[in-house]
Amino acid sequence: MHNIGNDIVDLKFAETESNWQRKGFLEKQFTQKEQDEILNSEHPFLKVWLFWSMKEAAYKCYTQSVEKRFFAPQKFECSLFSKEEGRVVYGDIKFYTTTSFNTFYLHTIAKVSKEVSTCFSGIGSSKTVQIDLKIKLAAITGVLSEEIEKRKTSVGAPLFYHQQKLLTKSCSISHHGNYGAFVFT
Amino acid sequence: MTKEAIIEELRTIVKPYIQNEEGFKNLNENTDFINDLEINSANLVDIILDVEDEFKIEIDNDSMEKMLSVKATIEVIQTKMNA
Numbered sequence: 001m002h003n004i005g006n007d008i009v010d011l012k013f014a015e016t017e018s019n020w021q022r023k024g025f026l027e028k029q030f031t032q033k034e035q036d037e038i039l040n041s042e043h044p045f046l047k048v049w050l051f052w053s054m055k056e057a058a059y060k061c062y063t064q065s066v067e068k069r070f071f072a073p074q075k076f077e078c079s080l081f082s083k084e085e086g087r088v089v090y091g092d093i094k095f096y097t098t099t100s101f102n103t104f105y106l107h108t109i110a111k112v113s114k115e116v117s118t119c120f121s122g123i124g125s126s127k128t129v130q131i132d133l134k135i136k137l138a139a140i141t142g143v144l145s146e147e148i149e150k151r152k153t154s155v156g157a158p159l160f161y162h163q164q165k166l167l168t169k170s171c172s173i174s175h176h177g178n179y180g181a182f183v184f185t
Numbered sequence: 186m187t188k189e190a191i192i193e194e195l196r197t198i199v200k201p202y203i204q205n206e207e208g209f210k211n212l213n214e215n216t217d218f219i220n221d222l223e224i225n226s227a228n229l230v231d232i233i234l235d236v237e238d239e240f241k242i243e244i245d246n247d248s249m250e251k252m253l254s255v256k257a258t259i260e261v262i263q264t265k266m267n268a
Contacts, residue, residue: 009227018227024234028249056226069219071229072250156220176225 003170004119005061005095005110006183007053011046012104013177020048029055029073050099050106054078057110058088058095060172064157105179121183129173129180134160137184141167160184186240186266188214191259198235202228216255229253242266 020026026035026048034051041047055076063069078097080086088095088110099108107123120140124132130150138145143162150158160167171184196212203209204223208216218224218232233252237244242265244252251257 014227017225018231022231022234024237025230028230028233028246052227069253070250071226071233071253072246073230074246176227 002117002185003061003064003112004183004185005057005059005064005172006108006121006174006181007056007060007110008105008107008123008174008176008179008181009049009053010105010177010179011049014049015045017177020045031074031077034078046101046106050108051078053099053106053108054086054088054097054110056174057097057108057172058090060157060174061095061110061112061170062090062093063155064153064170064172067153067155069155105176107174107181109183117185119183119185121181123179123181126175126178126180129175129182132180133171133173133182133184136182137167143167186263188259188263191262192255194239195236195255195258198239199224199232202231212255214256214259218253218255236262240266 026038030038030051038044038047055073055078058076076088076090078086078088084099086097088097095110095112096114097108097110099106109121120136122132122136134145134148137148137160147162148167149161151161152158158171158173160171168184173182192214199222202224205221208221208223216222218229219226233244233249236258240262242262244261248261252261
């Protein structure tokens, strides 16, 4: 399986549009172990959104192969190997995650295989993420970006085509607040 | 509670989170929270918690798992209210 998923969190937006301290917020989405880790963390706010983006990226990776949608964040359990590297376990499937951080956002990429396979990603404005993706894809495949067309799978995962030819094996697009991010292979 | 009354209540609940006005204007039983209203998945939990508060019900994880559309949400609310 070469599927890949990603999730971006606009940290300013997360601060204003969500309230992680709201009653029930942690209990509904995080396992007991994760909740303990969040509450004992030096930066609980960042831990909440780091775990959330890991779960979401893994979910987006998973649903590309099973083609079903659901909302069960607790079933995706996160653990960290380091600040950036982690693992999400869903049933007997393991996803490996890498997160990049800065003051404005955090961005997680999830893969089923730990092996480094060629994948391309980009982070930019929420408004231009699709154009950015097409430009990158055009540069790699040598077709004109204007001729690249997006089609969605039954679960809403995007795939990009040039006429009848599929250009992406797996692709994931994420929006949150001002930011947009993509990853494809 | 009738389906129509629940839909009206849901309209108020989802309003702060929607990003697609057209989808919101046409909100009906077949509306999907993410595909039609473009609600960010990070806000799905807020909708679940608001539904619990408004309808005075408790939503277990199995029910929550299905709540991606108006239709599924109505079913969960009706089942819990009649329980």
